[in-house]
Amino acid sequence: MRGMEIAGYTIESIYLFLLIAGVILTFLYIFVGELIEGMMDISGDGIINPITVIGYITLIGGLGYILETMAFFMGSGLILLVNLVVSAVLIVLVNYFIILPVKRSEKSTSYSINELKGTVGEVYTTIPAEGFGEVVISRTHGTVSKAAKSFDNEDLPEGTKVLVIDIDDEGVFHVSKHYD
Template sequence: MTLFGYPIETIYLILLVVSGVLTLLYLFFGDILEGADEVSPFLNPVLILAFITFFSAGGFILEKVTSLNSYLIIAISAFISLLLDVLLNVFVLVPLKSAEQSLSYTEKSLEGRVGKTIVSIPTEGFGEVVIESYSGMISKPAASYENTSISEGAEVLVIEVKNGVLYVVPYKPSFK
């Protein structure tokens, strides 16, 4: 089969090379199109480029290996590409998107959390507190909220955060 005066294998190969180059460009300059998937999840550049890559690679391989009709090969390639695109989205892109958001924290989100002092906090000075989170341990400078000394290894409750410093009080759990 010929398309635009070229054999269909050549069209598939050109599509494969172009989608590969565009994928590399997106890898380096993808921040420009960061919000495109917010408008519609179907306009995600990663999914579009993956579909074109899967389609052209599948079509090229099927044209070279089988003697099926070119229209049937186009249908099979489109179906397989759509299936692989859905799998890529569901099992790779969606979990990555949610994992990226859960690894970050704000200073405001530390308020109300319980931590442990690793450097004792003097009455008028600073110590250090460690707070466990999903992404690991968060170590921050700390001062006493009530201007009392807090010994090393004590559990503390973060009352507020100002200028990167946790203001804490000794933690006394109500239910033990």
């Protein structure tokens, strides 16, 4: 039994083309996807986003090719219908249970360095009056370690509780001794 043809191409070759195109698009997305999303202002938080579209194309190609070559008891039209439905269900499940939770966790763990102004930390490496040391600040999602210098030009030994007063353009914290 010969498979279905669309525009002179066998359905198997179309599925194979979609699979290869999906893989190529996946690699392109890995390398330039963030740039494209930023330029086009695509949030990627809905059902339709670049990851799900590329995944859907890849699933249709891969699943269609496998079913077309292995499922001899089904016609090409039924395989196409089953393929479209199963691929849609799978990509929606992947989107809701994997992609969206990962994107949300990325957003919740990111912070702006300016958010650390006014926070209390601890001197990890002694800060001399006219030099640099290191400060560690505990956050909900881990700790932040940054270079620091004394705001008041006084020695701040290791273990001293400090308050972040300012942050300069290079990201160096200007800290002052914190009194509980």
